[in-house]
Amino acid sequence: MATPQPAAPEQTGRTIAWGWCAVGLLAGEAILLLLSNLGNFIANVAFGSSGAQSADGGIVGVATLLSVIAGGWLAARKAGRFGLYQGCVVAVGFIVWGALYQFLQEAQVVSTSINAGGHRLVDLGPMNMGNLLTGDLLALFGGSVGGLLSGKR
DSSP states (O other), X not given: OOOOOOOOOOOOSOOOOHHHHHHHHHHHHHHHHHHHHHHHHHHHHHHHHHHHHHHHXXXXXXXXXXXXXXXXXXXXXXXXXXXXXXXXXXXXXXXXHXXXXXXXXXXXXXXXXXXXXXXXXXXXXXXXXXXXXXXXXXXXHHHHHHHHHTTOO
């Protein structure tokens, strides 16, 4: 005698809770601002301004990872479904926001050169693809972990 299988939950067609992902992204960015500034302050106190500059990348990297995890967890927990998807959307938001921020910084350098009467190309330096890829992978890993930690499948 075969045992009856439980019915699969019905799909509503809505997988991503965009509003909660936006809330998770904003909360994660606020946490990133707090953790990175606090970490840099502590490094300045402990090592002085010259020693903190060498630790800056590690501080920002760890702060970013923790912030993306927290934002992904919040989005998934509040959405109540598909935690991994919500976390990945928050991670992609972090990546897009970081790319936009970098673009605006470089546009400001070019604008300053043009306004100062410069007629030569501005050397922005080479793009570091290693840092770009590891930063994006770090964000995607953190968002995935945060979404999975929410317990929402």
